Amino acid sequence: MTHKKKYHFDELIAALLLGIMAVLTFANVLNRYLLKSSFAFTEEITVSMFVWITLLGIAIAFRRGTNLKMTNLYDSFPTSLKKLSMILSAFIGIVIFLFLVYNSGREIIKNMTFYHTTSEALGIPTWIYSLGTPLFSIFVLKEIVSSTINAVKKLNGKTPDGTEEV
Numbered sequence: 001m002t003h004k005k006k007y008h009f010d011e012l013i014a015a016l017l018l019g020i021m022a023v024l025t026f027a028n029v030l031n032r033y034l035l036k037s038s039f040a041f042t043e044e045i046t047v048s049m050f051v052w053i054t055l056l057g058i059a060i061a062f063r064r065g066t067n068l069k070m071t072n073l074y075d076s077f078p079t080s081l082k083k084l085s086m087i088l089s090a091f092i093g094i095v096i097f098l099f100l101v102y103n104s105g106r107e108i109i110k111n112m113t114f115y116h117t118t119s120e121a122l123g124i125p126t127w128i129y130s131l132g133t134p135l136f137s138i139f140v141l142k143e144i145v146s147s148t149i150n151a152v153k154k155l156n157g158k159t160p161d162g163t164e165e166v
Contacts, residue, residue, distance in 0.1 A: 010056045010060060010139045011060060014053050014057065014060065015082045017056075018049075018053060020045075020049065021045075021046045021049050021050070021053075021142060024039075024046055025046060026043040027039065027045075041121040044119050044122060045141070052132035053131065055136035055140060056139060058140050058143075059142070062140065062143035062147045063143045063147060064150070065100040065120075065147065067147075079155050083152055083155055084090055086152060087148065087152070090147075090148035093140075093144045094144055094145070097137045097140050097141050097144070100133065100137045101137045101138065101141070104134045105134045108130050108131065111130065112125070114129050
């Protein structure tokens with residue numbers, strides 16, 4: 001039986017961003033070493049991409065079930081209380097990331113319409129760097145919801161596709 005690897009869009013984006021960051025940083029190190037000068041723009045780009053990759057990593061962690069959990073107390077709960085705590089935890093996560101989407105979206109709109117700020121090194125409108133925050137937070141929201149649904153199904157004795165576990 002062959003197992004086909006399923007690639008997720010957020011993982012591909014994260015890999016691409018990480019590759020770009022590595023190339024930019026390596027080019028900057030070489031430039032500093034060989035020419036004794038620095039590409040100022042590389043820091044500007046890599047810092048923004050680092051934030052974006054962090055958000056994508058949170059989404060990936062929720063999907064894989066590897067997000068930070070403190071389960072000492074949870075493990076002793078009866079099934080009904082486990083479900084309740086999962087739903088409450090998901091609700092809190094959703095509220096936090098909706099807050100992040102809303103406020104980062106407001107900041108982007110302010111930067112586009114009122115402030116018109118540009119970055120130091122490249123002179124790019126700063127709202128472009130900020131776009132990743134609400135966009136990639138949506139990935140996190142999707143994974144919080146789907147991982148919670150799958151976890152509750154598992155507690156009910158069902159597989160994520162809804163069939164009974166054997």
